Amino acid sequence: MPRRSEAGAPARPELADVFFALGDATRLRLVAILCAGGAFSITQLTAASDITRQAVTKHLQVLASAGLVQDLRVGRERLWQLDPTQIEEARRSLETITRQWEHALGKLKAFAEG
Template sequence: MSPRTNAGGKFPLLRKAVPVFAALGDETRLRLIALLCAGSALSIAQLTAGTDITRQAVTKHLQVLSDAGLVRDIRQGRERLWELQASRLDEARRSLDVITEQWDQALLRLKTTLES
């Protein structure tokens, strides 16, 4: 069954992951996620340290990541820290697992067809 004809099943998982993949499609946002994967919440100043990216630009990128559910902000006194929401990355990974399974099945069908 193709993804276009199957309205249920595993494909809603793929649709749900679209905002995550769209957010990760930018090099700066991917770098921010990599920094936040270290586990501790970071301030915008920490996220921009050693780069030529402005705090305003990082704030905009963090908002896109937040909208996709990949990060969240935490107020700590007057400071705003950002942390990774790993569960959304896990959902995206599961979407890739679904795609991998589909490819494996398609390749197996091709192999079977070619060998018969």
């Protein structure tokens, strides 16, 4: 049974990996590129960048471990594409937290004014 936070929303510890992966500027940039749609090679992902292919590969592995991207084999080439499922889960989690904060701030405001 999933743990629940004090406000009743399910705790999602696996989303910590998603937020960790998105917390790095390079990985966030890679996700933004992949959001354009399609599958991209390491060469395409390193174009117009000073980041090495090896560094991009390591960042993609972190993103893959968090479930944010997946790789495909096309012939000898390895292509990467976005898997938006975890991003959507993270977005829903942030919306829940936002509602909880708005509720708490509303109660604080009512208390302060009353």
